[in-house]
Amino acid sequence: MRIDVISIFPDYLAPLSLSLVGKAAQSGLLELAVHDLRSWTTDRHRTVDDTPFGGGAGMVMRPDVWGAALDDVLQPGGTLIVPTPSGETFTQRVAESLVIESQLVFACGRYEGIDARVAERHRQGGGTVREMSIGDYVLNGGEVASLVMIEAVARLLPGVIGNPASLVEESHGEAGLLEYPVYTKPPSWAGLDAPEVLLSGHHAKIVRWRRDRAIERTLDRRPDMIEALDPTTLDKADLAL
Numbered sequence: 001m002r003i004d005v006i007s008i009f010p011d012y013l014a015p016l017s018l019s020l021v022g023k024a025a026q027s028g029l030l031e032l033a034v035h036d037l038r039s040w041t042t043d044r045h046r047t048v049d050d051t052p053f054g055g056g057a058g059m060v061m062r063p064d065v066w067g068a069a070l071d072d073v074l075q076p077g078g079t080l081i082v083p084t085p086s087g088e089t090f091t092q093r094v095a096e097s098l099v100i101e102s103q104l105v106f107a108c109g110r111y112e113g114i115d116a117r118v119a120e121r122h123r124q125g126g127g128t129v130r131e132m133s134i135g136d137y138v139l140n141g142g143e144v145a146s147l148v149m150i151e152a153v154a155r156l157l158p159g160v161i162g163n164p165a166s167l168v169e170e171s172h173g174e175a176g177l178l179e180y181p182v183y184t185k186p187p188s189w190a191g192l193d194a195p196e197v198l199l200s201g202h203h204a205k206i207v208r209w210r211r212d213r214a215i216e217r218t219l220d221r222r223p224d225m226i227e228a229l230d231p232t233t234l235d236k237a238d239l240a241l
């Protein structure tokens with residue numbers, strides 16, 4: 001997979017060279033490139049925005065500059081991701097749908113957004129555009145949202161995280177539940193003991209205890225996820241909760 005990010009603040013994407021995503025890029029599991037949008041400006045002031053048609057506050061990012069950048073960066077079959085508060089909600093399922101793409105290009109808008117014709121032109125050319133929100137709150141730009149989405153997608157690439165089995169039991173993972181509470185040594189700390197069953201070595205009881213806690217936690221914090229569960233994945237013990 002190749003990931004490109006285009007931004008007027010390329011340094012904002014520096015964390016991509018760290019940790020998990022950085023290692024994936026180093027090991028060749030992922031091609032990663034960050035581009036400065038101003039490289040595609042043609043005027044002395046390297047202008048990327050202008051006043052909105054129809055009036056209103058703020059500035060809109062120009063289609064000609066973005067169009068020139070995407071002409072160079074987008075590869076055939078590449079998917080354009082546009083972070084925006086007005087996008088579809090980014091979820092684990094969306095991350096799973098993106099990780100199979102050959103190329104993702106993240107267009108980080110600032111100001112009041114990017115001229116709508118940029119996405120429209122890509123769609124008209126047969127390309128895929130996904131305008132994506134990471135939540136119902138407003139950021140100043142798409143860079144932080146891109147970091148969030150890139151990490152969520154990159155960690156699903158085979159070989160990027162050590163133990164793929166852990167992807168199953170994660171919150172929002174295949175089980176469709178929130179993760180159970182976890183404990184480690186010491187067995188007693190601050191007058192609080194780790195649950196006996198986890199130290200029992202009884203695998204079946206441990207599996208049951210963890211599933212019970214995951215269902216309880218999901219019912220308490222995210223009842224909407226219980227509603228969305230495939231009922232065939234629940235067993236009698238689950239239903240007894």
Ligand SMILES: Nc1cc(-c2cccs2)n[nH]1
Pocket residue numbers: 083084085108109110132133134135136137138139140141142143145
């Ligand atoms: N979810 C979300 C995305 C955003 C922005 C993307 C680009 C500018 S602001 N805010 N909130």
